[in-house]
Amino acid sequence: MSGRPRAAPPAGGLGRGAAASLVWLARPSARGEPHDAYFRQLQAALRQAGIAEPTLVLDRQRLRANIRRISDHLAGKMALRVVVKSLPCPALLAEAALLAGSRRQMLFSLPQLEAMAKGERDILLGKPLPAAAALAFYRQFSDAAFRPERQLQWLVDTPERLVQYRELARGQNLQLRLNFEVDVGLHRGGVADIATLRRMLDMAAEEPRLQWSGLMGYDAHVAKIPDLPA
Numbered sequence: 001m002s003g004r005p006r007a008a009p010p011a012g013g014l015g016r017g018a019a020a021s022l023v024w025l026a027r028p029s030a031r032g033e034p035h036d037a038y039f040r041q042l043q044a045a046l047r048q049a050g051i052a053e054p055t056l057v058l059d060r061q062r063l064r065a066n067i068r069r070i071s072d073h074l075a076g077k078m079a080l081r082v083v084v085k086s087l088p089c090p091a092l093l094a095e096a097a098l099l100a101g102s103r104r105q106m107l108f109s110l111p112q113l114e115a116m117a118k119g120e121r122d123i124l125l126g127k128p129l130p131a132a133a134a135l136a137f138y139r140q141f142s143d144a145a146f147r148p149e150r151q152l153q154w155l156v157d158t159p160e161r162l163v164q165y166r167e168l169a170r171g172q173n174l175q176l177r178l179n180f181e182v183d184v185g186l187h188r189g190g191v192a193d194i195a196t197l198r199r200m201l202d203m204a205a206e207e208p209r210l211q212w213s214g215l216m217g218y219d220a221h222v223a224k225i226p227d228l229p230a
Contacts, residue, residue: 169209184217
């Protein structure tokens with residue numbers, strides 16, 4: 001096989017064919033086994049309902065059991081925050097929050113924020129939004145029971161974005177709570193060094209309209225964490 005560099009194939013049939021070949025080569029080995037009784041029951045229920053396309057099936061009994069197990073494991077030592085994008089259904093979110101005994105939620109978009117910023121919820125943005133999106137939220141926000149200056153934390157990942165939020169607070173006479181995203185080593189975004197973090201903390205402390213509320217960092221997905229020794 002030649003070591004000379006080659007041009008990338010066009011995005012047409014050749015490129016698709018190569019991608020398909022790679023997927024085929026990377027497939028898991030065939031070690032399939034029949035589904036257990038639980039999944040056979042689900043399959044039968046879908047067949048009986050006439051559902052033949054890919055479908056999300058949510059076992060609410062198991063969902064409730066999992067929430068209770070997590071709550072029991074935490075035992076009040078840590079605050080539980082429900083991640084909205086993992087369960088994008090208002091009724092199920094309300095049920096999960098009730099079972100978990102938590103008003104804390106993590107949101108990821110302006111539409112989610114506009115829909116969920118109500119009542120006594122404690123909201124943390126799990127994704128840094130442009131300052132223009134924050135301005136759009138404040139321009140349409142009207143729920144008197146929800147107090148953004150106490151119940152909403154905007155996520156900020158860079159000094160540049162912090163400056164944008166500072167100018168938003170000054171221009172609109174707003175009190176903003178800011179949570180700083182930090183890179184915990186997985187390089188999924190956020191502040192990566194102490195000097196930058198210290199500069200951002202100083203900037204927030206110097207502006208009376210800004211309140212630093214904490215740090216947020218993304219750990220590895222649970223499925224990627226190795227099993228711990230027994």
